[in-house]
Amino acid sequence: MTFRQKLTFYGRRFRFAVAALLLAVLLALFWLNPHSAFSTEVSVNKSKPSGVPVDVVELKPVDSFARKRNYTGKVTAARVSELAFERSGKLIEIVVDEGDTVQAGMVLARLNTRHLQVIRLKLQAERAAAQAKLDELVAGPRPQTVAVAEAEVRQLNARLKNLQADLDRNQKLLKRNAITSSDYEASQYDVEQQQAQLDAARSRLSELQEGTRKEQVAAQKAVVANLDAALEDNQVDLDDTVLKAPFGGRVSKRYADEGTVISPNAPLFRLVEDQKLEAHIGVPVDMAVHLKHGSQQEVRLNGNNYQSTLKAILPELDPVTRTQEIVLSLSEQAAKQLVPGQVIRIEISEPVEMQGFWLPLSSLARGERGLWSAYAVIAGKEPGEKVLEKRQLEVLHTEDNRVLVRGTLKTGDQIVADGIHKLTGNQRVVIKNRR
Structure with missing residues (x-):
């Protein structure tokens, strides 16, 4: 037997053995499960439907939200x-x-004061003289002066009596025609003159006895007060140097x-007060209405946040920016790190009345005619099956990594959160996580 004949012989025996083995396997399967052994249908695990695993967001309606806006201002010194x-x-x-x-x-600079010092010495001398005169008026006349006045009155009174006696004798002599009428009139004139001198001396004595008049004292006090004011004015000039x-x-x-x-x-x-800094920021009028005096606000500069307190809301509108300026007192930490003139920003939350649903930004895809789309997970035709359905959306507001939308949505809808570039409509999915 040649080699070729041997190879043919052993090949036939091998095929026969394989066929016998397959026949034995089929008989065993038929014996164990005669209904499904020769079935051509593919078995399906109905308890765990197949599909792409996705994360979903369950929609909850909102009627309002706080919109954050950034406004820019300038760091200034509290006082300059x-x-x-x-x-x-x-x-x-x-x-x-x-x-x-x-x-x-602290003293910063000084001026020359020689001229002012000379004026002050002159005023001090004048004031001392006026004070001395005032003291004299308040003290009144000396006892010796009063005694001299009293002696003068007595002297004039004695002389008056002597002249009166001469007048009486002349009157008698005139009746006897011993003297002329002119001699009598001369003696009468001497008596009247002496009487006038006596009256004047008595008035002077009375004035000395009563003391200085209060009007004179008041007038002299005014002179002293005027000089005091001049000295005070001179001191102000010296202080101003x-x-x-x-x-x-x-x-x-x-x-x-x-x-x-x-x-x-x-x-x-x-001079710049750099230990106390302020931020002057212009905000819209309708935004300034919601701010309260003394409220704490957070400002930002060069990636750092600083605390501040709302100090004032200025009452006028800026004619250029059409904004209302708010003044914020910065914290001590900010005063140590910031410099007047730097640009600073504030983020303010603005209440907005708007209805919609929040969705993560990763759940949106561009749609048609300026709209956006997202995939909603809905029930399929078979029990337990989940498939995707495209929904058209309108974006109302964007904030960080989320958006407020409205469209063909309703409360409780399950929207695919991310990975939508790998998905298509009517595709089978399996919900992995809910957010």
């Missing part, structure tokens, strides 16, 4: 002053320079050097 002297003078000393930190009440810091801060600019003659109200320093 152009410091100047109130009077003219020669600048003789400058204590601080640009960039220096100063405290409230020293420039002090009205508040704590840093010197931003210096405009003059020593030796310069300063004019009144000419700025010498620019």
Whole structure:
């Protein structure tokens, strides 16, 4: 037997053995399950339908939401002053320079005061003289002066009596024609003149005894008060020759050097209160209405958040931006890190009345005619089957990674959350997770 004949012989025996083995297997299957052994139908596991696993979002209606808006403003110092002297003078000393930190009440510069010092010495001398005169008027006349006046009255009274006696004798002599009428009239005139002198002396004595008139004392007091006011005015001028810091801060600019003659109200320093910063931000009028004085607000700059307090809402509308400006007092931490002039932002929540459903942004796909679409999971034709149905949507508002939509949706619908680029309509799916 050749090699080819041997190969043919063994091939036939192998095919026979395989056929016998298959026949034995079929007989065994028929014996165990005669109904399904030769069935051509494919068995389906109805308890676990097949499909693509998806995550879904169950829709819940909303009637309103808080919309966040960002507004931009500027960081400013709480106080900025152009410091100047109130009077003219020669600048003789400058204590601080640009960039220096100063405290409230600290001396910054001085003017020459020689002329004012001379005026003050003159006023002090005049005031001392006026006070001495006032003291004299208040004390009244001395006892010796009163005694001299009393002696003068007695002297004039005695002389008057002597002249009166002469007048009486002359009257008798006139009746006897011993003297002429002119001699009698001369003696009568002497008596009247003496009487007038006596009356004047008595008035002077009475005035001395009563003391100084209150009107004179009042007038002299007014003179002293006027000089006191002049001295106070001089002191104010002296105080104005020293420039002090009205508040704590840093010197931003210096405009003059020593030796310069300063004019009144000419700025010498620019002082910035950098320890207390504010943010001035323009917001719409309808947004400012919802803000409350003293409320805490969070502002943002260069990726960092800072706390602030609403200090004021300015009553006027900006004619350029048509916004209402709000003033925020920044925290101490912000004052240490920020610089006046930087741009700062605030995020404010605005209540909006709008009905719709929230969906994750990943659940949307572009539709037709400017609309959007999403896939809803609905029941299929077979029991337990889940399939996809496309829904047309309108986007009402976008916020971070979610959108507010409306369209062919209803409460309780299950919308595919993500992975929609792999899906198509009427496709079988299996719900994996609910959100």
